[in-house]
Amino acid sequence: MHEKNAHAAPAVQQLTFSLAGEEYGVDILSVREIRGWTRVTRIPQTPGYVLGVLNLRGAVVPVMDLRLRFRLEREGYGDNTVMIVVAVAERLFGIVVDAVSDVVDIDPAAISPVPDMGMIVDTRYLKGLATHAERMVMLLDVEKLMRPEDVETLDAALSDVRNVEVAA
Numbered sequence: 028m029h030e031k032n033a034h035a036a037p038a039v040q041q042l043t044f045s046l047a048g049e050e051y052g053v054d055i056l057s058v059r060e061i062r063g064w065t066r067v068t069r070i071p072q073t074p075g076y077v078l079g080v081l082n083l084r085g086a087v088v089p090v091m092d093l094r095l096r097f098r099l100e101r102e103g104y105g106d107n108t109v110m111i112v113v114a115v116a117e118r119l120f121g122i123v124v125d126a127v128s129d130v131v132d133i134d135p136a137a138i139s140p141v142p143d144m145g146m147i148v149d150t151r152y153l154k155g156l157a158t159h160a161e162r163m164v165m166l167l168d169v170e171k172l173m174r175p176e177d178v179e180t181l182d183a184a185l186s187d188v189r190n191v192e193v194a195a
Contacts, residue, residue, distance in 0.1 A: 038132035041157075043164055044111065044124040047099045051124070052133070052157070052164045057113045061127055064108040073181055081110075081121060088112060089173075089181050090121035096172060097152070113169050120173065131164070133157045138166065 041052030042061075060083075067079035067090045076095035081088045090110060094101050107126040112119055138155040154168040173181075 036135040038134055040130055041133050041164065041166060042111065042130050043128040043159075044109065045126050045128060046093055046097070046124050050128065050162055050164045052131070052166045053111065053113060053122075053169055054166075055130055057115065057169050058111060059114050059119060060112040062110050062112065063106075064104045064110055064123065070181075072183075077181065078123065083112065083119065086119055088119045088121050090123060091172065092123045093172075094123075094125075096122075115170050115173070122169075122172065131159050133159060133164070133166075141165075 040055040042055050042058050043050055043052045045051070065081065067081045069079040070077070070089075073079075073089075076091050078090045078092050081090050092101065102125070104123070108123060109125075109127045110121045110123050111127070112121050134157075137159075138157045140155055141150045141153045142156075143150075152168055152171050154166045157164045157166060
């Protein structure tokens with residue numbers, strides 16, 4: 028008895044969501060929570076795509092608008108607007124997307140590398156492209172969504188806020 032798929036890599040589960048009419052996926056293992064849009068507290072001197080922070084059961088979680096991060100047109104937040112809380116290197120942050128679609132299994136063999144689009148499209152946030160149910164899904168690399176210098180700026184701003192709260 029020899030199974031033909033004995034050496035095949037296991038499927039990777041992706042939480043898919045829509046953003047500006049396109050389908051994206053994020054590794055389900057990095058997702059901690061999916062919640063409806065709620066207002067956040069704006070923090071001065073943070074990158075423009077960082078909307079602010081949210082208190083999530085005692086943890087201060089920075090929240091970014093993925094449309095702004097990708098330099099897309101910002102839209103108003105409605106009933107379908109969702110915040111996906113992801114963990115990257117022990118840190119939580121929220122990404123605001125248009126709507127969550129589904130959890131899908133992607134065969135690693137079906138993931139194509141991201142083509143070089145030159146200067147037209149910034150593809151540094153993508154791990155690859157996959158076809159699922161006859162639609163193209165762009166797989167996000169959540170670790171690259173926050174640049175190290177942005178994390179430093181955010182940390183400095185948050186420590187200022189925490190120091191003010193403690194002193195008050």
